[in-house]
Amino acid sequence: MTESGPPVPAVPQPGSVAQQRTADGGPDPRAPVSDWYVALDSGPDGLDSAEARRRLGTYGRNELRRQRRRGWGREVARQVGHPLALLLWVAAALAWVAGTPALAGAILVVIALNALFASVQERQAERAVEALSRYLPRRARVHRDGRWQEIPTAEIVPGDVLAVAEGDRISADARLVEGSVEVDLAALTGESEPVHRSADAPPGEGGPSEAANLVFSGTNCLGGQARALVHATGMRTELGRIAALSQRVGREESPLEKQVRRVAWLIAAVAVGAGLVFFPIGVFAAGMPIGDAFAFAIGLLVANVPEGLLPTITLALAVGVRGLARVGAVVKRLSAVETLGSTDVICTDKTGTLTENRMRVVAVRAAGELHDPAPEPGERPDPALRALAVAVAACNNAERERGDPTEVAPLRFAADLGVTDPGHPGRRAQFPFDATLRLMSTVDDHAGTLWLHTKGAPEAVLARCTRVLTADGADRPLDDAYRRELSAAVTAQAGQGRRVLGVARRRLDGLPARRAEAERELSFLGFVAMVDPPRPEVPAAVARCHTAGIRIVMVTGDHGLTAAAIARQVGIVHGEPTVVTGDQLDAMSPERLRELLARGREVVFARVSPEAKLHIAEALRANHEVVAMTGDGVNDAPALRRADIGVAMGRTGTDVTREAATMVLTDDNFATIVAAVAAGRRVYDNVRKFILYIFAHATPEVVPFLVFALSAGAVPLPLTVLQILAIDLGTETLPALALGREPAEPGLMDRPPRRRSDRVVDGPLLARAWGFLGLISAVLVLAGFFVVLLRAGWRPGAPTGAGAPLHQAYREATTMTFLGIVACQVGTAFAARTEHASLRAVGVFSNRLLLWGIAFEIGFAALIVGVPPLREVFGTRPPEPAVLVLLLAYPPIVWGADELRRAARRHQQHSLI
């Protein structure tokens, strides 16, 4: 292979694979491996970096190209055809037919602006989700330059030799050249039943996905280990061909969005109803000209159809997603943000999530003697201690500083005793760690003698031991009394929160065929006990959960006492928790489990197999709790899928769990889950804030109209159609958006989780919006209106139409109403910033965007009132300065009243406690 050589074709080479391709053009799996190496100009050692780089240039990155996004035109067209927009189209048509083309034009502008706005928001939301892949770079192990290297999967090229191991998501199409694996082809075939793929398997009949020696991009390895020769990458893979993943990021509507959609329709119906009711009242009771009444009815309808609500919520969720990614929690669905906020229970692993996963051996017991793991200088270990060190060094897949910490720590301990086994030259076979058996064994040839070395959970190891090694290196039978003594010694270590590994061995005469045959009649060598300190930030995060009414259930594969001790150390439990072991769990009926998990109980699950986690998730959900569950291994995937929020570990977790999870923690840290819950609560709160804000204007808009109607026209209409439109679709938009970015309110994590059944728009919200903020605003606004009219000498029933002497005063009065509503909405915006706390607690100026939004609101209103051509369009005329100054009082009155209301509520709640 030379750097300047011609590009290497992925498959075709005369006389080899090329001539044996299958009918659909794929390589023929029947060709021997040697032919494949030739065809791909590679070898068992893979490529060198220079060649790989060159091929990357030739074949491109190993990525699935996304289907092109919808173009702007189509996106806007979609928004223009949105059902709520259709309502506006009807209104525009009616306005046109009724002979008010100006209004029809205004409505068209509204439709266009809304469509544009919604498209921008949706795009931003989509981008936020797509950008998440940056936070979760996928990596793969390939053999290059004569050694195994980790590279980004996008850089895999045809000819690479790829390592495939349990939990990996396979990232290219490849031919197995060594080993065998269980794979889940669901992404390709839809079949989720795992299939066996082996380098030596005879290829099956049928399409390439049935070939028993091929693996494919996008499928998951559920077990085993293999090496594979990559033959297709990127869009040339089977997956690329069917383009299953090349679609846009899937987006299902979240419950919140569904609720809001329903609310939007309800309000639209109310708006239409209001328009319909107004028309006859305007014409018959108030004697309005039919055309004016019609125009006003349409205006009322247009102003109140909440067409911007849904995209705004989508954007708020997307902003939440982006914020979460920054704190280390990558969520894969927008709706997850919202679910997170209502989390009732977090089921968490222990190792690595609550603890640092940095193990250190602190005690060793061999031949009945407890040793300090650090030997005195020059000390020579006795034969039993040495045998133990040899066993843990051999039965180990870590390198000195790299690998599973449960393996690194014993390896370091053995090295301190002068025992190492780098590269395991004598290893003949391996039974990898099995989380259900809790054992790992290797068969090692040491100086011509074949040994089985086993390490694992002490009770699992002891159950397979019949003998024990004594200090002088002799074997003696393991009697019951000694068994009890050993168990007590293990218990003493576990009770201090230590992880204990039992170690044993057996002399073999030949390679055992099956695991059960090998792991029996062992000779017990002793145990090592390790500490794994809790992460420093965890106790505070646990305390935060408790004040937030969120329960934490520890679910671990570790010993019950170890689990309980760590749970106590980090504050998850306070007294003696109920410790339920995996065996007890398996024997339990679903009802009993539900009862056990009922609220208020302190439960720790220990020695639990990953499969049992599924039952825990199910029981909690059956108790109507919203469950977040962590996991890292392949077998955790079903439980993660079953939980409301499956949480995978980004660092130590497997690709398979990451795939199954809703949220991936880039730092594996429990505290990040809690931060994510807080973020979820904040997003939900903010959605309520802007709904409150945009609902509040309804009262000051509708009450003047009621006054007009009830007075049978003696009081003129205090607001014109276009002025209503200017408020609802102009001045108010930016402050509403800014409320979606509010910082968290103090006390966010001091209240219990929201119930699943809670509605985002509920009675108290409506009462506050319409009955409190809205009503105060309506009173102020009407006061301003009447002040202007009365100062001009108006009396009820006096004509105010065009040409009447009072017409200019009437224009000033409607302008005062318009400005009054704007001013009140400024106060409402500040009030809406908090639901419970005082604004001082969050900081009056802490939401910069809102300040800009309000500046825009005031600027926009000033233009409408101040610029002569706009005055003509909107029918405005600036009132006298002496009246205008009244407006300055409106925001503080509205806001202050709400501050008092909140203070009173806080006081009431406080005295209830």
Ligand SMILES: Nc1ncnc2c1ncn2[C@@H]1O[C@H](COP(=O)(O)OP(=O)(O)OP(=O)(O)O)[C@@H](O)[C@H]1O
């Ligand atoms: N590499 C290993 N070799 C042998 N035994 C192991 C190994 N890793 C863990 N064990 C044993 O198996 C038990 C369960 O381990 P497992 O990996 O299932 O739990 P875990 O996932 O680390 O714990 P947690 O669920 O708290 O994260 C451990 O307590 C230990 O006794």
